[in-house]
Structure formats: structure tokens, C-alpha cells
Amino acid sequence: MRYDLNNAELAFFDHLSTGAEKIAVELEPATRSLLGIPPDETPDALDQLESAASGDTPEPAQAPASPPQASQNVQGGSGADQVIDQGEQEAHVISEEGRPPELDGEPQADEEDEPLPVPEGVPGRATHGKIFNARRTHPMLLKDVLDRRYGDDWLFWEPETLWWAIRRDFGAVGEITRNKLQAIRTATKSYTPWDDWDTFENCCVAWSDGIPIFGAMQPLTPSQMAFGVQILKQLHPEAPWGHEVAAYEAMVLEESGFVYAPEELFPSAQALINRKDWIVELRDQVDSSWRKLQTMDLSGVDWNADNPVDIHIAKLLVIKTYLEERELMRTGPASVGQIVASATPVSLPVQ
DSSP states (O other): OOOOOOHHHHHHHHHHHHOOOOOOOOOOHHHHHHHTOOTTOOOOHHHHHHHHHTTOOOOOOOOOOOOTHHHHHHHTSOHHHHHHHHHHHHHTOOOTTSSOGGGTTSOOTTSOOOOOOOOTTSOOHHHHGGGGGBTTOOHHHHHHHHHHHHTTGGGGSOHHHHHHHHHHHTOOOOHHHHHHHHHHHHHHHOSHHHHOHHHHHHHHHHHTTOOOOTTSOOOOOHHHHHHHHHHHHHHOTTOOOOHHHHHHHHHHHHHTTOSOOOTTTSTTTHHHHTTOGGGHHHHHHHHHHHHHGGGSOOTTOOOOTTOHHHHHHHHHHHHHHHHHHHHHHHHSTTTTHHHHHHSOBOOOOOO
């Protein structure tokens, strides 16, 4: 194979063999551009190659400094030139502390976040701080407190922003509380919990003081399900109930032996339970008895464990009592104090 050497390579080998003085050779335009050699110069090519190999590539010649009157010419130019010149000068103005004047007085990025002063009547760390780290805090109480503090802005913040704001203004926020708030945000901004049974289940698990496991089924108890329905009705009373959620409700109730599903507790579930013809007579008896007992004090009733109607009424009474107790945790006089005192604190998860 024959290889043709270029001018620089021939000169280099000639220099090695003869040790003669370096000769000037003509460099290719691309080589001149790479080495930064002006087109009108004819330097010693080997000197340029050696300096480039050692990393000492000569810098292009700089233009001579402008005469003093050049600045006067710029100032006398168009208005756009003056604005650009003025902007460049202002961009380099630094205060004595080494910061731009417009940033003077602002906190540094590494300063510790401190709670802002709380106006009178606005929830803060002293009045509501503990509810964000208590296990059984009512989800709507959390929403009420955040609405009073931040308006509805918190519904649209990134989760990291919301946790940071709560930690700053209220203190530690537990994992169970974070799940409750995420479920509230989901149900407030969409109708998905009314249409998708999986989302409905996850929201109810979170609101019932549990931790949803996404991708896994976590069947609810009738009381937990009724509690979730109650919260959804408070968030969007006008939202229609989809077939998937109605079927999920009917499944949970049938697994628990229910033949009657009051509409106010389990919307749209009764129509699916009615597909069993043999429950019609018992369902009507339970329906009639339940409506009559709504206004009565049932605390002293001696329930007959052998009577199917009494068994069903007792099941519904358990659900009703559970909902009343949970609602008291939100609106009653002990909604903050006693609930927090009786609740089990939840530590922040280790990341």
C-alpha cells in the first residue's frame, strides 16, 4: 500500500533525518483554521504544529483597543444602542455585600425556613399543629384547616410544596395524613372516585386511617365504605355514581350479608343487590323497620340474635354510629383537643 505524505509530514520527516533548520511549508486551509493562523501570515509550519501538540495553540490576534472617542460615538447613536449600553452597565452594578441591589433585604437560599406570623383566627402550629400527625384526624378537618390557611391554592401545589408548607406552618405531617390529603385532592379535582372502583377503594382506605397499596385490592368494611361515600358527597354532592363503584359497593355489602343498602349510605348499590329474588321479602322488612327506627333511641333495645331483621338493623346501626363518631371528630368541641390526645401519633417514614 502506498501512502502519500502531505507537505507538513514531508517537512517533518526531512527535519528528523537532516536535523536542518525548520522550513516553512504551506498549510491546508483547514489546518490554518484549526491552529488559528490568519490567512495572510506565512509562519513556520512546524512551529505551529509543535505548539498545537503541546497545547499552546497561539490565540488569534486581538483587535486594537477602541480610541476614547468611540464611547462617545456609541452614546450618540440610536436610542436602542443607548438602552443596551445602559442595561449592560446596570447588569454589573453590585451592592457592597456582593449581591444585586434588587436582592438586598431578601433571605439567602440557605436560611432556615421559619413559620410566618399567623394573624389572629388563622390556623397555625399552636392551634392545629398536632392534627397533621394524628392517626384518626377527620380528612375534612384537614381540608378545612388548609382552606382557611391557604385558600384553595394548596389543592394545585406539587406534593413536595404542600408537605414543605405544612411542616413550616403546622409541624410534622405523618404518612397517613399525606395519604388523606392526596385522596382529598384527587376527589376535589376530578370525578374519578365516583367512576373507578380502584380509585374509590384507595380513597376510602386513606380516609379510614389506612395506607393504600396501589395495584392491590384492599376490600373495605361497610363502615369504611359508608364513610368514604359521606366524604365524597360533601366534596361534590352533584357528582353521579358510576356503575363500577355501585358494583363495588354491592360486592362489599353482599360479602357482609347485607340485603338492604340505604341510598344515603350506599348510592346505587341496592339495584344490584335486588338481582337476588329470594331477598325481596327480607329486604322490605329491613327497609320498613330501619325507616321507623331512625328517630328512636335504640341504645336500650334488646336485639334478638335469632331474628334476621334485628341482625340487619344492628349492622346498619353500627355503620350509623361509626359515621356519627367520625363526624364529631370534625365538628364537635373535641375536634382538635381530645381527638389528638386519644390518637396514635404517626412518625414520618424514613426515606
